[in-house]
Amino acid sequence: MYINGEWLKTNKKLDIKNPATGDVVDHVFLVGKAETEYAIQAAEAAFPLWSGLTAEQRSGYLQKVVNKLEEKKEYLAQVITKEMGKSIHNARYEVDNTVSFFKWYAEEARRVYGDTIPASSPNRRISAIRQPVGVVGAITPWNFPLSMGARKLGPALAVGCTIIFKPSSEAPLSSVELFKIFDEAGLPKGVVNLVIGSSGEIAGPLMESKVVRKISFTGSTEVGKILIRQSADTVKKVSMELGGHAPFIVFEDADIDLAVEGTIISKFSSTGQQCVCANRIYVHDTIYDEFAKRLHEKVAALKVGNGLDESNEIGAMANENGIEKVHDQVIDAVNKGARILYGGSRLSDGNLGKGYFYSPTLLVDVKENMKICFEETFGPIAPLIRFNSEEEVLKMANNIEYGLASYFYTNDLSRMYRLSEKLEYGMVGVNDPAPFAVQGPFGGVKESGLGREGGRYGLDDYLETKLISVAIRL
Ligand code: NAP
Numbered sequence: 001m002y003i004n005g006e007w008l009k010t011n012k013k014l015d016i017k018n019p020a021t022g023d024v025v026d027h028v029f030l031v032g033k034a035e036t037e038y039a040i041q042a043a044e045a046a047f048p049l050w051s052g053l054t055a056e057q058r059s060g061y062l063q064k065v066v067n068k069l070e071e072k073k074e075y076l077a078q079v080i081t082k083e084m085g086k087s088i089h090n091a092r093y094e095v096d097n098t099v100s101f102f103k104w105y106a107e108e109a110r111r112v113y114g115d116t117i118p119a120s121s122p123n124r125r126i127s128a129i130r131q132p133v134g135v136v137g138a139i140t141p142w143n144f145p146l147s148m149g150a151r152k153l154g155p156a157l158a159v160g161c162t163i164i165f166k167p168s169s170e171a172p173l174s175s176v177e178l179f180k181i182f183d184e185a186g187l188p189k190g191v192v193n194l195v196i197g198s199s200g201e202i203a204g205p206l207m208e209s210k211v212v213r214k215i216s217f218t219g220s221t222e223v224g225k226i227l228i229r230q231s232a233d234t235v236k237k238v239s240m241e242l243g244g245h246a247p248f249i250v251f252e253d254a255d256i257d258l259a260v261e262g263t264i265i266s267k268f269s270s271t272g273q274q275c276v277c278a279n280r281i282y283v284h285d286t287i288y289d290e291f292a293k294r295l296h297e298k299v300a301a302l303k304v305g306n307g308l309d310e311s312n313e314i315g316a317m318a319n320e321n322g323i324e325k326v327h328d329q330v331i332d333a334v335n336k337g338a339r340i341l342y343g344g345s346r347l348s349d350g351n352l353g354k355g356y357f358y359s360p361t362l363l364v365d366v367k368e369n370m371k372i373c374f375e376e377t378f379g380p381i382a383p384l385i386r387f388n389s390e391e392e393v394l395k396m397a398n399n400i401e402y403g404l405a406s407y408f409y410t411n412d413l414s415r416m417y418r419l420s421e422k423l424e425y426g427m428v429g430v431n432d433p434a435p436f437a438v439q440g441p442f443g444g445v446k447e448s449g450l451g452r453e454g455g456r457y458g459l460d461d462y463l464e465t466k467l468i469s470v471a472i473r474l
Pocket of ligand 1: 139140141142143144148166167168169170197198199200203218219220221223224226227240241242243244274275276376404444448449
């Protein structure tokens with residue numbers, strides 16, 4: 001743990017294992033309630049100094065973080081792959097993303113503008129200024145162990161907030177590396193504090209504290225709801241980046257090869273363990289069989305294995321629970337009439353047997369009553385569902401409590417706009433399997449979240465707007 005500018009140890013140690021091999025990669029020290037309270041005090045004490053710096057000074061610190069991240073890019077990618085299993089290619093992409101978030105917010109720190117507002121009486125001058133919310137508690141998941149933190153720490157630091165950061169104890173090592181970089185970049189003590197440990201011990205003090213004015217959470221909808229409820233007692237601001245169940249729709253006029261390629265990217269990146277993964281792949285009846293045939297060829301060609309091996313495209317899943325959950329969804333689908341075109345089982349040949357590997361899987365004849373169509377799938381399973389009309393598929397796509405990412409493939413310009421506006425999702429990719437960019441707003445509607453991360457939108461959640469009205473003598 002890193003609190004008040006110091007690396008501290010406790011007597012509780014946790015070994016972090018590589019999900020591809022079962023080998024211990026490293027260990028971390030687990031904090032409890034007392035250390036979390038200390039971190040809150042440190043962040044509170046650091047707030048006047050950090051928020052009192054000029055935007056340019058804060059930007060300078062963030063630029064130093066960017067430079068140090070650039071120097072360690074390959075090393076960080078290796079740490080991510082070892083701690084949570086994704087392929088080194090996907091881990092490099094995550095590190096690039098992390099760098100671009102800090103870079104963007106190093107620049108955006110200078111652009112926290114307010115407004116002057118025309119008054120209704122001649123002797124009034126009205127303005128609105130924007131100020132940092134104060135001390136922030138940030139909690140992130142294991143699936144993007146580095147970049148999910150960057151999307152919170154970058155904007156929060158840029159506007160002048162101080163932070164207590166809790167990464168997932170499943171994959172905390174890349175966060176430890178990030179905090180080493182904060183330390184080397186000379187961030188004043190108490191501005192950033194790292195606490196790793198049981199969520200109960202850490203979340204309790206964070207949620208009860210009157211000092212912590214904001215909680216920024218990325219993780220499951222289930223935990224997000226608990227935190228929203230707990231935030232009521234102290235009326236904290238909340239940002240919630242929660243679960244998803246993305247529809248991926250392929251219309252009859254789509255470029256089939258492009259859509260197949262997009263499915264591979266959207267479904268299998270990070271071993272299918274992404275909140276924005278294509279979860280329900282709807283294919284028009286007239287091209288269904290051809291699409292399934294071409295996708296089958298691509299899925300069968302995916303190479304699975306230890307993510308550190310450059311030749312592997314699909315790495316290990318993070319843990320046993322993940323394997324059990326996807327296998328349960330596959331069995332449920334088959335029991336209700338789906339067919340497995342490829343995969344459908346755990347991989348245990350040779351070295352794969354030591355890790356959490358599940359075969360990339362292609363299911364056809366999938367129907368809406370199967371668990372895979374309404375429970376978030378966090379694994380490499382591609383379920384194909386048949387549809388006949390735009391109206392029918394829109395209804396199916398929106399018929400779920402999630403509303404994070406959605407995708408569709410078509411060459412019909414009117415449909416591109418019509419459907420983009422009607423999909424009840426925070427993000428829409430049209431012929432685009434990865435519509436996410438540092439400069440764009442990332443986030444969900446319905447039970448997928450509150451608030452946006454990324455771009456200029458990402459600053460808003462860490463700012464309060466204050467009215468100043470001055471009555472003057474004329
Ligand atoms: P999770 O179980 O909700 O955990 C997320 C974080 O919350 C972890 O740090 C976890 O700590 C902590 N946590 C667990 N229970 C808690 C509690 N009762 N109070 C406070 N904190 C608690 O989610 P996950 O399994 O790590 O991640 C997968 C989920 O994240 C999926 O649903 C995925 O869709 C979602 N996700 C969303 C986005 C997005 O941007 N919308 C991005 C990535 C992932 P420990 O791990 O230490 O227990």
